[in-house]
Amino acid sequence: MEKKYDFKRIEKKWQKYWEENNSFKSTEDPSKEKYYVLEMFPYPSGKLHMGHVRNYSIGDVVARFKHMQGFNVMHPMGFDSFGLPAENAAIKHGALPAEWTWNNIAEMEKQFKQLGLSFDWEREVQTCNPDYYRWMQWIFIQFFNKGLAYKKENPVNWCPSCQTVLANEQVVDGACERCKTPVGKKNLSQWYFKITDYAEQLLENLDDLPGWPNKVKLMQKNWIGKSIGANIDFKIDETDKVLKVFTTRADTLFGCTYMVMAPEHPFVKELVEGTEFESKVEAYIEKVQHMNEIERTSTANEKTGVFIGKYAVNPVNQKKVPIFISDYVLMGYGTGAIMAVPAHDQRDFDFAKKFGIEIIPVVDGSSPEIDVNNLKEAFAAEGNMINSEQFTGMNNRKAIPEMIKWLSEQNIGEETVNYKLRDWLISRQRYWGTPIPMIYCEDCGWVPEKEENLPVLLPTDVEFTGKGESPLATSKTFAKCTCPKCGKEAKRELDTMDTFLDSSWYFLRYCDPNNSEKAFDKEKADYWMSVDQYIGGVEHAILHLMYARFFQMALHDLGLVTGKEPFANLLTQGMVNKDGKKMSKSIGNVVSPEEIINKYGADTARLFILFAAPPEKELDWSDTGVEGSYRFLNRVWRLVHEFIEKDYHSDEAIKIKSEDDKKLNLTINATIKKITEDVSNRFNFNTAISSIMELVNELYKYKEKDDVNIPLLKDAITKLVTILAPFTPHICEEMWQELGHKESLIDVSWPDYDEKALVEDTKTIIVQINGKLKEKLSIPAGLSREDLENAVRADEKVIALISDLNVVKTVAVPDKLVNFVAK
RNA sequence: GCGGCUGUGGCGGAAUUGGUAGACGCGCACGCUUGAGGGGCGUGUGGGCAACCGUGCUGGUUCGAGUCCAGUCAGCCGCACCA
Numbered sequence: 001m002e003k004k005y006d007f008k009r010i011e012k013k014w015q016k017y018w019e020e021n022n023s024f025k026s027t028e029d030p031s032k033e034k035y036y037v038l039e040m041f042p043y044p045s046g047k048l049h050m051g052h053v054r055n056y057s058i059g060d061v062v063a064r065f066k067h068m069q070g071f072n073v074m075h076p077m078g079f080d081s082f083g084l085p086a087e088n089a090a091i092k093h094g095a096l097p098a099e100w101t102w103n104n105i106a107e108m109e110k111q112f113k114q115l116g117l118s119f120d121w122e123r124e125v126q127t128c129n130p131d132y133y134r135w136m137q138w139i140f141i142q143f144f145n146k147g148l149a150y151k152k153e154n155p156v157n158w159c160p161s162c163q164t165v166l167a168n169e170q171v172v173d174g175a176c177e178r179c180k181t182p183v184g185k186k187n188l189s190q191w192y193f194k195i196t197d198y199a200e201q202l203l204e205n206l207d208d209l210p211g212w213p214n215k216v217k218l219m220q221k222n223w224i225g226k227s228i229g230a231n232i233d234f235k236i237d238e239t240d241k242v243l244k245v246f247t248t249r250a251d252t253l254f255g256c257t258y259m260v261m262a263p264e265h266p267f268v269k270e271l272v273e274g275t276e277f278e279s280k281v282e283a284y285i286e287k288v289q290h291m292n293e294i295e296r297t298s299t300a301n302e303k304t305g306v307f308i309g310k311y312a313v314n315p316v317n318q319k320k321v322p323i324f325i326s327d328y329v330l331m332g333y334g335t336g337a338i339m340a341v342p343a344h345d346q347r348d349f350d351f352a353k354k355f356g357i358e359i360i361p362v363v364d365g366s367s368p369e370i371d372v373n374n375l376k377e378a379f380a381a382e383g384n385m386i387n388s389e390q391f392t393g394m395n396n397r398k399a400i401p402e403m404i405k406w407l408s409e410q411n412i413g414e415e416t417v418n419y420k421l422r423d424w425l426i427s428r429q430r431y432w433g434t435p436i437p438m439i440y441c442e443d444c445g446w447v448p449e450k451e452e453n454l455p456v457l458l459p460t461d462v463e464f465t466g467k468g469e470s471p472l473a474t475s476k477t478f479a480k481c482t483c484p485k486c487g488k489e490a491k492r493e494l495d496t497m498d499t500f501l502d503s504s505w506y507f508l509r510y511c512d513p514n515n516s517e518k519a520f521d522k523e524k525a526d527y528w529m530s531v532d533q534y535i536g537g538v539e540h541a542i543l544h545l546m547y548a549r550f551f552q553m554a555l556h557d558l559g560l561v562t563g564k565e566p567f568a569n570l571l572t573q574g575m576v577n578k579d580g581k582k583m584s585k586s587i588g589n590v591v592s593p594e595e596i597i598n599k600y601g602a603d604t605a606r607l608f609i610l611f612a613a614p615p616e617k618e619l620d621w622s623d624t625g626v627e628g629s630y631r632f633l634n635r636v637w638r639l640v641h642e643f644i645e646k647d648y649h650s651d652e653a654i655k656i657k658s659e660d661d662k663k664l665n666l667t668i669n670a671t672i673k674k675i676t677e678d679v680s681n682r683f684n685f686n687t688a689i690s691s692i693m694e695l696v697n698e699l700y701k702y703k704e705k706d707d708v709n710i711p712l713l714k715d716a717i718t719k720l721v722t723i724l725a726p727f728t729p730h731i732c733e734e735m736w737q738e739l740g741h742k743e744s745l746i747d748v749s750w751p752d753y754d755e756k757a758l759v760e761d762t763k764t765i766i767v768q769i770n771g772k773l774k775e776k777l778s779i780p781a782g783l784s785r786e787d788l789e790n791a792v793r794a795d796e797k798v799i800a801l802i803s804d805l806n807v808v809k810t811v812a813v814p815d816k817l818v819n820f821v822a823k
Numbered sequence: 824g825c826g827g828c829u830g831u832g833g834c835g836g837a838a839u840u841g842g843u844a845g846a847c848g849c850g851c852a853c854g855c856u857u858g859a860g861g862g863g864c865g866u867g868u869g870g871g872c873a874a875c876c877g878u879g880c881u882g883g884u885u886c887g888a889g890u891c892c893a894g895u896c897a898g899c900c901g902c903a904c905c906a
């Protein structure tokens with residue numbers, strides 16, 4: 001009787017073996033080429049989901065493959081373990097966030113090990129561990145000392161459900177990224193990171209990342225949102241104030257017929273004070289302030305606003321134009337005020353129509369369909385300037401730099417660059433995060449905690465009310481401290497850090513995870529960095545991936561790391577769906593990895609998830625598909641065991657004896673070639689696996705032959721087990737051992753292929769007439785164009801095909817095809 | 824509205840440089856094996872009786888187009904009053 005494929009026993013056995021032998025330990029070795037493969041670390045929710053299985057299976061194949069190829073591979077894992085769910089669990093069940101989190105971490109470690117993932121667990125980091133967040137606080141202080149962290153009172157995004165502030169990046173469609181509650185505004189004094197200092201570098205370096213998907217680079221580019229234009233000064237009539245505006249269309253300055261300020265613009269109150277306009281203006285400001293983001297942006301087409309009773313003077317022609325306030329102008333971008341040119345900007349056009357403001361065209365598209373003096377909508381395209389004094393007649397695109405030059409000569413404007421990117425708001429009114437290591441002293445202001453006093457530990461005597469104020473305020477002991485500078489009694493910052501900070505440098509800590517003297521040793525970081533292959537979900541395209549790049553740049557400028565970019569190559573894997581829908585508890589279509597592992601084993605789960613679709617694509621989970629993968633592994637198992645049981649003891653050298661031998665040898669070598677290329681260049685694991693399946697199918701046929709070539713079959717089976725190992729490591733280790741090998745497959749080299757074996761003596765030549773397939777012929781390989789054409793023309797079937805035709809041209813492609821062009 | 828991606832059998836997906844469309848797998852059908860069931864093994868499987876027709880649709884370039892170009896439709900994703 002054949003041995004049964006008992007995946008439960010096999011998987012347990014080899015997981016134990018790897019753990020006991022510390023098989024995946026990595027150390028710096030300058031004599032070997034390093035390879036750092038990293039998957040985004042998870043939040044420890046307690047249970048793995050299919051997305052995790054996919055993410056970590058992809059990474060594991062890469063890690064094991066590169067290791068077999070001889071690279072010094074680092075493949076670490078850890079937990080992004082600060083965050084809201086722990087705190088919510090505390091509010092709901094009364095469990096301490098720390099306890100809840102550490103239990104989940106233990107649970108998830110167990111599940112990771114059940115998947116047979118080749119992580120170097122000695123490098124594990126948890127961001128909620130004081131050994132980690134101590135250095136997070138240290139980095140914060142370095143940023144503060146460098147002027148990259150500052151505190152400012154500002155209207156901030158406020159999630160009324162999470163009871164905390166949010167960064168701009170965490171507001172999606174006007175709602176909280178986490179809980180989807182509409183976000184409002186609140187004036188709060190908060191800590192910010194000056195990511196805008198790096199806007200240009202974040203943008204420019206994207207060109208140096210050929211290993212990143214264009215989609216992600218484009219998303220970051222749009223988010224940074226660079227635009228080049230000009231600031232122009234408008235005097236406000238009857239005052240000594242100058243209203244500065246930003247425009248990308250300096251060419252349209254003569255067409256400006258009114259001005260708009262953001263309702264929050266600091267001039268507004270002063271300009272209306274004591275005038276008849278004051279009450280109307282204040283009512284409008286009040287109304288805007290009470291709208292949440294969704295309300296404010298949903299009225300996109302319907303423009304609102306109020307005239308504030310003042311006029312601005314157009315610096316080019318001294319014309320007085322009325323000033324309005326309107327919520328379509330944003331305080332956070334440019335100068336918070338615009339010159340409005342209704343003829344050439346659709347938003348200004350809509351506003352002007354509603355308020356009956358004059359529309360002056362200054363660009364003529366000279367198209368018969370467009371009457372510039374009677375516009376139906378704004379004309380935004382290219383054309384020649386009109387009504388613009390010395391600029392009239394010029395092409396408007398060319399007029400932009402001319403106009404800016406003229407303005408700066410007159411000292412009333414200058415070229416200006418603006419970015420949509422805002423500084424990163426990093427304070428959170430939550431408990432379960434890294435305490436911000438800052439102290440407020442009435443005499444010295446904000447002072448960082450002394451480095452020798454780090455970490456500033458999270459207190460445990462806190463209450464979780466879920467009511468807005470930071471829970472740290474409820475601690476009796478936490479706030480009270482002395483000023484590190486003058487020793488006077490002082491107070492600690494009570495907010496914690498956005499958890500996105502923790503994940504912005506963990507890849508550096510992995511390089512030196514147990515260092516108690518430093519965040520990480522520079523030499524070690526320089527050895528391992530940058531990450532050669534980073535793998536994670538596309539949902540992090542902006543948030544995490546941009547923050548991490550910013551950290552790397554800032555740490556570089558602090559002299560702590562050499563590289564300027566953290567991730568050389570990025571793979572964004574698609575989601576795992578079920579029946580075309582996202583797996584979710586509310587729909588009830590969640591497939592749990594545990595269930596699959598129990599039923600089919602980890603190898604089957606890994607194989608299916610890699611086989612079903614290329615990694616960047618969405619993947620639809622299919623239970624019958626999983627069975628197919630299980631069936632395949634059983635097929636391989638039986639093939640190998642039949643071979644073992646027949647007890648073929650042969651150490652003879654391989655001699656190719658027949659055409660079938662030659663064909664099998666070709667398939668073996670072609671399969672190795674294809675997998676090597678698919679895994680290292682394209683990450684197309686699905687096609688790599690399909691070619692292994694083809695090899696297995698061929699072996700099934702081959703072994704039934706009368707004159708089986710034992711040394712060749714042995715070679716095929718040895719190589720089959722080797723190349724399948726990165727995908728399904730447990731079953732392969734077991735078969736490897738049963739084939740009589742003593743060493744673990746981990747230390748077996750990836751097989752080379754023999755180019756000579758890939759050379760075929762005959763080729764299938766396609767015979768076409770006018771490009772349509774008519775016949776396939778077997779013809780000796782390597783013929784020249786003429787010889788190939790002659791060989792094909794000599795074939796009886798071809799003679800029959802073309803004898804009645806008027807062949808006017810023949811196209812021959814050596815080893816491929818002959819196409820007869822007939823009339 | 825702006826930017827981007829994707830459209831291939833009943834399904835997931837192959838076709839890497841323009842050169843055999845549908846590899847591999849799922850499903851389905853039939854046969855063999857088995858006391859039955861399950862499992863395994865094998866054969867077939869885009870449409871059409873056929874000539875032929877077939878990669879969202881309409882054109883174009885080419886000896887030859889799933890692949891290149893122009894337009895168009897549909898779906899998905901990102902940004903969205905950014906001056």
